[in-house]
Amino acid sequence: MRRFGLDKRLAADTTRIMRLGLCDLRLMDEARWPWLILVPQRLDIAEIHELSPHDQTMLTFEMTATAEALKRATGCLKINTGALGNIVRQLHVHVIARSEGDPGWPGPVWGFGQRIGLDEGERERLCEAVRAVM
Amino acid sequence: MRRFGLDKRLAADTTRIMRLGLCDLRLMDEARWPWLILVPQRLDIAEIHELSPHDQTMLTFEMTATAEALKRATGCLKINTGALGNIVRQLHVHVIARSEGDPGWPGPVWGFGQRIGLDEGERERLCEAVRAVM
Numbered sequence: 001m002r003r004f005g006l007d008k009r010l011a012a013d014t015t016r017i018m019r020l021g022l023c024d025l026r027l028m029d030e031a032r033w034p035w036l037i038l039v040p041q042r043l044d045i046a047e048i049h050e051l052s053p054h055d056q057t058m059l060t061f062e063m064t065a066t067a068e069a070l071k072r073a074t075g076c077l078k079i080n081t082g083a084l085g086n087i088v089r090q091l092h093v094h095v096i097a098r099s100e101g102d103p104g105w106p107g108p109v110w111g112f113g114q115r116i117g118l119d120e121g122e123r124e125r126l127c128e129a130v131r132a133v134m
Numbered sequence: 135m136r137r138f139g140l141d142k143r144l145a146a147d148t149t150r151i152m153r154l155g156l157c158d159l160r161l162m163d164e165a166r167w168p169w170l171i172l173v174p175q176r177l178d179i180a181e182i183h184e185l186s187p188h189d190q191t192m193l194t195f196e197m198t199a200t201a202e203a204l205k206r207a208t209g210c211l212k213i214n215t216g217a218l219g220n221i222v223r224q225l226h227v228h229v230i231a232r233s234e235g236d237p238g239w240p241g242p243v244w245g246f247g248q249r250i251g252l253d254e255g256e257r258e259r260l261c262e263a264v265r266a267v268m
Contacts (some may be wrong), residue, residue: 082216108244
């Protein structure tokens with residue numbers, strides 16, 4: 001039986017925060033904005049509408065729980081969510097904390113400038129801050 | 135009692151395709167990619183997680199029905215969805231048809247170049263094509 005495996009590019013760019021019921025909740029290695037990624041643990045799914053209705057509902061609740069936790073953990077003004085997947089086809093959902101005055105505000109984060117990596121301490125602090133309020 | 139009203143910028147940039155159970159389904163005036171917008175008919179909601187759990191589930195099903203219809207109507211390769219709202223705060227969800235070779239592929243549509251408006255015939259044809267498969 002084939003087992004779910006995380007896409008190599010997602011694995012390289014993210015760190016696991018915790019496992020939820022459906023998704024792996026991960027932190028993007030990005031210092032400009034707190035950026036979380038949800039990856040449903042399902043084989044060969046590229047689109048939200050390819051998930052079963054039950055999994056779609058699970059994903060919705062995990063997305064909203066993640067958004068609320070991220071807002072509490074960061075005090076951000078606005079959550080941005082998206083599922084693009086034009087390059088990395090394995091379904092993954094972005095949940096990003098935005099605030100007035102962040103680099104690029106009020107524009108979108110996708111395609112904006114160059115990624116700046118987190119240092120080890122900041123990565124651990126962000127993971128812990130999200131875990132504490134999930 | 136205050137009644138729901140569509141944000142003026144969304145009204146200016148979009149045309150109604152049809153009313154769904156929760157959302158107004160609208161076509162963005164954009165010729166570069168078929169671009170739909172779902173607007174939940176709820177007052178003072180800026181984030182998906184501010185909707186009731188029932189409305190969140192409704193939104194999920196309307197998003198996936200819209201994505202499947204858009205894929206059937208256009209034959210696109212990939213659906214891109216997002217809820218940003220950094221400028222227009224009224225909650226609205228983007229559902230966009232992407233294909234290899236479209237302007238900007240495989241980058242994101244948000245923040246990319248200048249919008250090109252649809253002509254009247256193309257607008258009507260797209261609305262009808264989506265209605266026919268919803």
